[in-house]
Amino acid sequence: ACGGGESEQAGGGGTDEVTVGVIPIVDVAPIYLGQQQGFFAERDIELTLETSQGGAAIVPGVASGQFDFGFSNMTSLLTAQTQDLPLQVTGAGVATTGDVDDDFGAIVAPAGSGIDDASDLSGRSVAVNTLNNIGDTTVRHTVEQAGGDPSDIEFVELGFPDMPAAVQEGRVDAAWMVEPFVTIATDQDAEIVASNFAATHEELAVAAYFTSTELAESDPNLVDRFTEAMNASLDYAQDNPEQAREILGSYTDIDSATAESLTLPEWPTEINEESVQLLADLAVEHGLVESEPDVQALLP
Amino acid sequence: MSTLETASESPPQDTTMDNDAPTTPLLDVTGLRKVFAGANRAVEALQDLTFTVSRGELMCLVGPSGCGKTTLLRCVSGLLAPTTGAVTLNGAPVTEPPRGMAVVFQEYGRSLFPWLTAWQNVELPLKEKKVPRGERKRLVTEALDAVGLTESRDAHPWELSGGMQQRVAIARAVAYEPQVLLMDEPFAAVDAQTRGELEDLVRALWQRLGVTVLFVTHDIDEAVYLGQRVVVLSASPTVVLDDVPITLPDERDQITTRSLPQFAELRAAIYELVQHAKNGYRPQPDTEHPS
Amino acid sequence: MSTLETASESPPQDTTMDNDAPTTPLLDVTGLRKVFAGANRAVEALQDLTFTVSRGELMCLVGPSGCGKTTLLRCVSGLLAPTTGAVTLNGAPVTEPPRGMAVVFQEYGRSLFPWLTAWQNVELPLKEKKVPRGERKRLVTEALDAVGLTESRDAHPWELSGGMQQRVAIARAVAYEPQVLLMDEPFAAVDAQTRGELEDLVRALWQRLGVTVLFVTHDIDEAVYLGQRVVVLSASPTVVLDDVPITLPDERDQITTRSLPQFAELRAAIYELVQHAKNGYRPQPDTEHPS
């Protein structure tokens, strides 16, 4: 399964075995759907999906050629780029719905906590899943735009699964989470304060599929076929949300009621370059990176 | 070598053992039987032992190697539960080590605390007995002096020779001023000269404090020299072969006592008994002496 | 009790020790000095020891408790490096335990491997010596029989009495058929009768195999009965006090030998020497005997 470099050309009649590192969350529903619908097989790709807990394992895996492709959030990719990791984005992954009232990622606070909008977050503690990443930069940006002062927010690192409990028990004042935890938390009397993705940019590209520069150069044909299949999958998921909800049950343990009611993200095939540049600027502004990421070089 | 001259200053004795008339037997061993049941072998170490020891008596135990002397002492001291039979001390059954008892173990090396110096090893039981500091210091000094270890008081057991370790164990028991003293071949590792001195030490202690002593030894001369009575055990499975009263005068002395003709007689008699025991002789029911 | 009658069948002996003329000293101890330097105390155990032992000699060592007999034996066996001085065996300096040597340690209990049965403990060194299985079985059986432990062969050391443990250690050394045998108070824990038998066992082994024996004991009778020579050590710091040749006939016997008037004389002389040693007497340079 490993070693994209060795994969034969499709013209040779063989099938390419491709391993993709993904995180078992709602965001990657399209690739599972695409696999199910045969979009990859049609293009002579035999897909193996490996789940990891986060970008920490996927990015090195792709960079070292152990995964052929990977899925990661944009800020991680930008950071990796400034550290000269040889990565190349192949296509869109997931994007905000652009609807500040109904997005798949949101800042949530206990009901009656006095936090009514983003500006109230100044001086409070907010949980994010990883510090110095897409979560806290977009939250900061959102607070700033709402007229609050983001500099004295105390960000606390906490896994998404632990957030609903932490919010309810008052361990933190608010938490930034994604689906299905937004739904789980709001079911438990928490309220959405703001939608940081949508508020940051209405077409914010949250995550993307990527590969190593080496594979991109040595086997452009494979990369193209993968991207095509991926785009077909994204379109299919976008058009068939019910099937997307259904497939969640195959690779996650989300219970069906939650799967029915959670907010699905957008799955466009185009990456909004402007939003990526904005993320890059925010990364620089908040000190996540030391040098300006080269957005042009990273994106396809 | 001093002989603990300060007898009169010894602290008031523990009262648990003084509530009986002096003639009653202090220790009563009845039908004692002990079987060690291991995984692959069961050994009947003691078959049926019955004897009594009066208060203030000095009794010696001899018997062939492996006959069960140590086992008997461990039952008497309450360290080992007999299979059947009973040990009664002062009217009360012994189920755990009674108060006011000191034991010198045959495995002297292992009975010393390796993390304590010779001095601390002797002192620890006195601390437990709540002997006041000054008194304690005196007792420890005297005991170590009596066994000739004044100079090695700050050595750890593993810095001492075998005989010195054994003498630390003896000093510990002596300093404790017990009412009952059980000694399991306590002089096995010391030279002839020291041995004689230690024998006199035990007799002095016994006379001074009125201690009841059970003394296991392999040296028949020693048994005769020390004891008021010598109990001879048979080979395993063990019964009492004979109980020989030692009719020597109470004032004993290494040179004169040992050269008494009576001493030689007793010695020879007991030697013969042990030889019998060794060769498997067992008393028939209602038979008293071997031919 | 058998006395290893099968002498003629013993395997061809190791040759490392046979390349010298029989009159040369096998063992040569020169200016031996040993200081134990601990954290808080330094003990000069051996001050200056010089003596030789001829091939096939049976030498006994006596001396007050703590004088350094064990230390000396450990230096001779190459287990302990002397501070100064040298031990030469067969012309070669001893720096590690030489081939064909067996030691019976004073701490017999700790020298047995608790994870092995009596039989296995005796057998193990023979396995190491690559004695073939059948021969091994014979040697172990005989040795255990000779010390009277045939019935306890499958017991672990902790299931044995003190004396039995010691006899296992003796059996181990005997079965090994060494050329040099070092024994450190090997009979301390056994009864008088057994002791006599074991003494005869050692003499039989010595005569049969021509073993050179260094025998440490506290029992002066034993030293006289066993030895061709008795070396008396002074108290610590230790020097050789005297070297007494035992002029008894070579054929010895528990009853007759011990009743010889010469025996009593030798016994008394050595007793006096040890007593002197104990009381701190040290030979002046060029003075031979204590007054």
Add this chain to the structure above:
Amino acid sequence: MTAIAWGRKLAIAAGLPAVLVGIWWLATAGSTSVYWPPLSTVLETFAPTWLEGRLTSDVLPSLLRLAAGYALALALGTALGTVIGSWPTVRALTEPALEFFRAIPPPVLVPIFILFAGIGDGMKILVIMVGSVWPILLNTVEGVRSIDEVLRDTARCYRFRRRTRLVQLVLRGASPRIVTGARQALSIAIILMVISEMFAATNGLGFSIVQFQRSFAIPQMWSGIILLGLIGVALSLIFRACEARVLAWYQGQRAAQR
């Protein structure tokens, strides 16, 4: 000890590390791999990364939590171990339950700790304690179980009081094994210090390393790992000094030439 002896000791202790560092240096000298930066680069980043502020803002809090967690583990492990080792019945009763908890990975237990102890230092200290208590506990149990019988009998004969028996017989008798466990627990505690800072942390050595790792600042991450190792060495030196005091009798006995 003479200067020469000290020098020898140092040479022996530093010999192998010097060789290994040399190999590392040579092997990575011309490395272009992002993950295996040249050792020179790692060392260059060491000072700016750690010595300019992080020492007090990250390393110190970590060490304090480590100390608290380790101390608790030591106290709990020895206490519990003594009780369990002394009574076979207690051991039979509790052992499966303890083994059950022992097998659960601390990262999985963290959510439960958060429920009970919040997300502050308390939780992290708890993680360190729960993870590092096991070697101490297990070794204490085994140490107490294997105390020499003759010594036990001696203590019983002289009717030692509970306290004396506990201190002079049980604890000291088991101390060689307790120390073995404590030694082992020390490095586990350091590991858990890092793991605990992967959850709900805002500062700390482990937190910094994880941050470097996530932001692909590989030389900095390596310098953090080196710092961890150095802390390990330093703590083990302190540990050995304590061990030499507590176990002086044992080391003397084992080295005793008899």
Add this chain to the structure above:
Amino acid sequence: MSVATATRTPQAGARRRVPDSVLGLAGLAGVAVLFELVPRVGLVDERYLPPASVTATALAELVSDAAFWQALTSTLLGWALGLAIATVAGVVLGIVIGSVPALRAATNSTIEFLRPIPSVALIPLAVLLFGADLRSTLILVVYASFWQVLVQVLYGVADVDPVARDTARSYRFSALSQVRTVIWPTALPYVMTGFRLAAAVALILEITGELIIGSPGLGNAIATAQSSGAVATMYALVVVTGLLGVGVNVLVRRTERRVLRWHPSVRREVAA
């Protein structure tokens, strides 16, 4: 503390008729009851720490799922393999290093340097070398559990009785025989403890590795359950790992009772 009295007196012998396994089960049952009560009485919210009965239901669902058994098998395989490698390496190296003082002195600082480096920090390296397959997790498992065995063996080797050692030397046992007949039996109780510690650490690392790297197994299942908010399923999986630990311990104790029959710790409890 009446340390030894309990087993010696005959009355106590009669009292201790209850077999150990029953007591052990009672202990586990106690834990289960505790975990039923704590959420039920409202000490914590049931949604975050489901009561034991709810977890049990989830567990029942799990065991009827083939994927669970697959995950369990691959976890067990990786764990056993890693543990075996670590134990053998730890014992061999421990005995070699422990019995050669010069080696011990020379390696000491290096060992102390390497030991506290968290396996978790090695995850990127492991992934880099072997990707997300079994071997990455294996490396972590071996690395972490190796030290457990090594340190115990080092201390075990140092525990050899000087008299026993001298006995072996005086009979000129070869180096190998000394290891086999003296050092190994002395170190065995330590090896047992080391193995028990390593077994748990290996299991922990196997699962953590699966959790973070994503190689197949129980850990991966836990990660999936966690990121889906399926709390009861997650705790059911945690219970499974705990039970694995209990199982391992039962095996070790059995072995111990056989091979350490001569040791004071065992013989006192078995015989007396």
